[in-house]
Amino acid sequence: MHPAFSVIFLTTLIGVGQGLFLALFTGQLYALANLLPAQTDAFYAQGSLIALLLLIAGLVASVFHLGRPERAWRAATQWRTSWLSREVIVLPAAMMFTALYGLFHYLGWTQPLFVISQTLPVDATLIVGALGTVATFLLFLCTAMIYASLRFIKAWHSPLTVANFLFLGIASGFMLAAALSAYLSSSLVVFYGTWAVVATLLGAISRGAALYRNNDFRCKISMQSAIGVHHAKLHQKAQGFMGGAFNTREFFHGKSDALLQMLRYGFLLMVFILPVLLILLAYLLESSRLPIAAFLIQYAGLVIERYYFFTEAKHPQNLYYQSMA
Amino acid sequence: MTQLALVIDLNVCVGCHACVTSCKEWNTSGWAGPMTDQRPYGEDPTGTFFNRVQTYEAGVFPHTETYHFPKSCLHCEDPPCVPVCPTGASYKREDNGVVLVDYDKCIGCKYCSWACPYGAREIDEKLRVMKKCTLCIDRITDMSLPESERKPACVLACPTSARLFGDVHDSDSEVSVAIREEGGYALQPEWGTKPANHYLPRRKTRIQIHEDELVRADNPLKKEQLPTLPEGGETLDDVAW
Numbered sequence: 278m279h280p281a282f283s284v285i286f287l288t289t290l291i292g293v294g295q296g297l298f299l300a301l302f303t304g305q306l307y308a309l310a311n312l313l314p315a316q317t318d319a320f321y322a323q324g325s326l327i328a329l330l331l332l333i334a335g336l337v338a339s340v341f342h343l344g345r346p347e348r349a350w351r352a353a354t355q356w357r358t359s360w361l362s363r364e365v366i367v368l369p370a371a372m373m374f375t376a377l378y379g380l381f382h383y384l385g386w387t388q389p390l391f392v393i394s395q396t397l398p399v400d401a402t403l404i405v406g407a408l409g410t411v412a413t414f415l416l417f418l419c420t421a422m423i424y425a426s427l428r429f430i431k432a433w434h435s436p437l438t439v440a441n442f443l444f445l446g447i448a449s450g451f452m453l454a455a456a457l458s459a460y461l462s463s464s465l466v467v468f469y470g471t472w473a474v475v476a477t478l479l480g481a482i483s484r485g486a487a488l489y490r491n492n493d494f495r496c497k498i499s500m501q502s503a504i505g506v507h508h509a510k511l512h513q514k515a516q517g518f519m520g521g522a523f524n525t526r527e528f529f530h531g532k533s534d535a536l537l538q539m540l541r542y543g544f545l546l547m548v549f550i551l552p553v554l555l556i557l558l559a560y561l562l563e564s565s566r567l568p569i570a571a572f573l574i575q576y577a578g579l580v581i582e583r584y585y586f587f588t589e590a591k592h593p594q595n596l597y598y599q600s601m602a
Numbered sequence: 603m604t605q606l607a608l609v610i611d612l613n614v615c616v617g618c619h620a621c622v623t624s625c626k627e628w629n630t631s632g633w634a635g636p637m638t639d640q641r642p643y644g645e646d647p648t649g650t651f652f653n654r655v656q657t658y659e660a661g662v663f664p665h666t667e668t669y670h671f672p673k674s675c676l677h678c679e680d681p682p683c684v685p686v687c688p689t690g691a692s693y694k695r696e697d698n699g700v701v702l703v704d705y706d707k708c709i710g711c712k713y714c715s716w717a718c719p720y721g722a723r724e725i726d727e728k729l730r731v732m733k734k735c736t737l738c739i740d741r742i743t744d745m746s747l748p749e750s751e752r753k754p755a756c757v758l759a760c761p762t763s764a765r766l767f768g769d770v771h772d773s774d775s776e777v778s779v780a781i782r783e784e785g786g787y788a789l790q791p792e793w794g795t796k797p798a799n800h801y802l803p804r805r806k807t808r809i810q811i812h813e814d815e816l817v818r819a820d821n822p823l824k825k826e827q828l829p830t831l832p833e834g835g836e837t838l839d840d841v842a843w
């Protein structure tokens with residue numbers, strides 16, 4: 278498939294935003310259980326604002342993918358059958374909960390509304406945060422299922438696609454939380470850094486498995502089945518046009534194998550190896566800059582990873598556009 | 603249930619592209635139009651088409667055979683492009699099974715084209731909506747036309763009658779008989795999309811004949827089988843007077 282930068286930025290940016298929101302809420306839960314020192318409301322409010330801006334940036338990027346963005350509101354109607362439609366509903370919901378979560382912290386609405394079992398004080402931020410967590414996970418699922426549900430594209434049609442979107446989104450979000458904590462001199466750098474490394478390693482396992490799975494890719498359909506002529510030696514002489522068409526532009530990436538191999542090694546290095554090493558180094562040196570570098574490198578790597586994700590997908594319609602005499 | 607469809611006979615298609623041009627001519631000025639082009643007279647012309655004729659070659663020279671292969675939307679009975687549409691712009695008509703796009707609802711997200719294994723959908727780069735073969739829905743449902751003209755433009759244009767049009771659910775229709783009796787097949791049947799359009803294969807008329815069947819063993823006129831001359835030469839009886 279031809280890599281669409283609008284979709285690459287949509288999926289990576291909202292992944293970071295969702296992961297950052299999960300990181301903030303996880304921090305709050307740990308603080309509630311007295312496992313971490315409580316953070317100021319300003320920290321949560323600033324973090325939520327950044328998460329919200331990332332989600333908005335993703336939404337803006339996605340608009341460039343549409344031919345008719347002015348009609349995009351219609352895309353919420355087919356949630357019964359279309360994962361894309363479900364994403365269009367869940368994304369604003371996740372944005373709303375993220376915004377409310379930040380707003381409630383900003384307004385300081387953290388007085389307990391009621392107490393469960395005399396140990397768990399529940400305030401407005403906890404309720405919104407829990408709802409936001411559900412929306413965030415649903416959004417990961419919807420975004421990934423847009424690709425994983427296309428049964429004709431074997432490289433995407435796998436639970437590994439969902440695992441990758443989930444783990445890589447969470448990894449980059451926690452990485453940003455670590456970077457943010459380091460920037461704000463918060464004490465949570467180690468906490469977020471550790472979870473970022475864990476999520477990165479989980480992502481490495483699922484992405485590695487997906488790479489291995491797609492390595493010896495064979496299309497289920499042959500040219501014999503595509504045109505129904507059962508001859509062992511069959512090749513195309515003409516495509517029906519000579520100047521190219523949507524079919525030759527949308528479904529081919531046109532990149533050399535050497536470049537793809539470089540991209541593959543590039544994203545493996547930038548998404549998985551370098552950020553983990555930088556976080557370890559930051560832990561040893563107690564540096565406040567290295568987590569920021571780790572996040573920036575991982576995000577750049579994720580853009581390459583998502584680009585590669587598109588080039589991995591081989592569409593069966595390409596059988597009809599093999600050669601031109 | 604009616605399921606309108608085309609049956610394309612690869613045995614007689616000569617690859618003249620008359621279906622392509624008549625399709626474009628009818629549809630660009632009809633309900634589905636305009637079908638815009640980009641740089642039509644430039645170096646790299648491109649544009650929107652509902653129908654393409656491709657050419658394939660089977661075998662290695664000199665033992666080759668050329669196949670002209672018209673390719674358009676197959677109007678699947680279980681179309682994978684319809685449920686993925688987020689706006690409901692892509693739909694399959696209940697009454698005749700034609701798969702259509704509502705151009706006023708389409709947001710041009712291209713997701714349906716990703717979900718079609720046949721590459722039957724093409725985006726109109728000017729109007730920024732997805733387009734595809736409509737089976738000339740504005741022709742075949744126009745009751746003001748005489749019945750003989752209520753057919754897709756490509757079918758009417760085909761000079762070799764390689765394109766048949768009709769209801770594949772009606773077992774007595776011309777298309778059903780052709781599929782049944784001439785070996786009609788669907789493209790990429792492995793996916794279970796159940797394409798309504800079918801193709802008819804190359805058909806050769808051959809008879810099984812043995813070499814000894816070409817020579818008549820008991821031919822009385824065969825020279826070799828004339829009685830040999832008796833020993834001692836011709837007698838008086840052998841002389842024809």
